[in-house]
Amino acid sequence: NAGVTQTPKFQVLKTGQSMTLQCAQDMNHNSMYWYRQDPGMGLRLIYYSASEGTTDKGEVPNGYNVSRLNKREFSLRLESAAPSQTSVYFCASSYPTDTYEQYFGPGTRLTVT
């Protein structure tokens, strides 16, 4: 039981490049989330998926898109990376939604130059 896994662990992009961050969970959770973590700002929600087939914007969605590929997988895409998107990205999952307890992946450290 791997929990929540994320790939890649590290990534360096040039401004304007695109990339997709992958997240998968094997806990049969309904809900999945993408956060970014910046120093002194805690975790801010980018997008979430309450259940398979649905996605919604969080607090800071601009510059990102997501896909809930199936119940296990939730990807985050940066279409045209900007230096302001340099951050650590965390994926999380929970089941069911009304427990609110989230389980986190190990994170992806992204640098945009």
Place this chain on the structure above:
Amino acid sequence: AQSVTQPDIHITVSEGASLELRCNYSYGATPYLFWYVQSPGQGLQLLLKYFSGDTLVQGIKGFEAEFKRSQSSFNLRKPSVHWSDAAEYFCAAGGGTSYGKLTFGQGTILTVHP
């Protein structure tokens, strides 16, 4: 708007000393409350949670937290800190109409001196 505030950005304690990390929330209803810990380069691990009932909750690694409705607080405590407790600690809140979403505080970095 819902918010979670951790007033202390950085706390330093000596090993063996007691610890209290502060968390205040602003929510329309009584929220579900959590404390997570993040070691350097790692993801977040759940320490403890409060949903309802007993306002003093016990967690892993010897931590406890007390929910005080009158003060809108959920402070984390440990009677004797170990060097391995050095990490960043996040308070989070959810509930009401947030549909499973959590609001996180800014985090408190704990340094432990030998």
